[in-house]
């Protein structure tokens with residue numbers, strides 16, 4: 001199947017993650033793209049370079065201030081001298097003006113770039129460097145070029161998006177994500193004529209950004225299987241089973257939080273329930289947020305899914321028989337990453353044949 005990628009996705013070099021106050025090497029690194037790309041070629045997939053999409057594609061999903069912030073913040077950070085004093089050349093927020101802090105007070109745009117960082121980023125793990133925005137935009141180009149190939153008649157297309165995107169809301173980024181590739185793909189499928197679109201999120205973490213973007217919408221379903229945030233896992237405060245949508249979006253969200261240690265049997269049953277919901281919703285196209293960090297070897301999650309589990313999930317979602325855009329999200333164990341992605345794609349393609 002076509003696999004869309006862009007060399008510009010390598011430009012994001014996070015330079016570590018600040019985790020509980022300590023700078024760690026980080027796991028969302030450019031080598032992820034290299035190992036996935038090599039595995040795709042070895043498995044016989046056709047690599048296609050993404051076409052450049054106009055910046056206006058971002059506007060239905062992201063706030064103009066978020067876009068401008070991501071584009072400009074690293075330049076402003078360097079201009080403020082933080083690379084020399086105190087010696088941090090990546091944008092790392094230190095101040096988080098939460099809803100609880102503000103209460104009823106109106107809030108202004110922070111004049112200081114180090115304070116403004118926390119008005120758009122909700123954690124300390126998601127650093128911005130010189131190539132971050134270019135890479136995030138290239139990831140969007142991958143996702144939307146994949147939608148274009150669907151429009152030209154391809155039944156399933158894979159987008160090698162990096163950095164990932166599902167933790168990004170309309171106006172805030174975090175969780176190693178900067179722009180929401182999957183949400184943008186779903187929106188484009190709607191604009192291209194699919195009356196209803198489903199996003200199915202297989203990443204080990206709940207895709208709080210995608211969930212928030214579509215929570216009040218009747219035309220886009222969001223379903224996710226992930227490690228239970230109630231057991232202490234990112235994104236901690238959302239992703240619970242009782243979140244089912246509100247207003248016109250009532251009933252169009254389906255979360256399947258699983259206990260740490262859940263294996264193929266439990267995980268695949270949850271995927272089957274998500275597939276049933278997609279069918280009941282009568283989606284005309286599907287976006288799969290393919291995080292492979294639910295795998296047993298992955299350093300970022302306690303789920304114990306195997307490559308066969310991912311292949312089975314692919315088969316179940318392929319059997320929906322819908323045009324499908326498969327967007328890369330997380331997955332951090334370099335030795336197994338490519339095989340997990342290819343196992344999923346193999347399952348999805350074979351499900352579509354039956």
Ligand code: SP5
Nearest residue numbers: 019164175176205234299329330
């Ligand atoms: C897209 C995606 O998978 N984002 C993952 C965001 C969750 N990361 C939160 C945990 C970060 C802590 N990493 C330290 C690992 C120590 N074992």
Ligand code: ZN
Nearest residue numbers: 203204205330
């Ligand atoms: Zn994840």
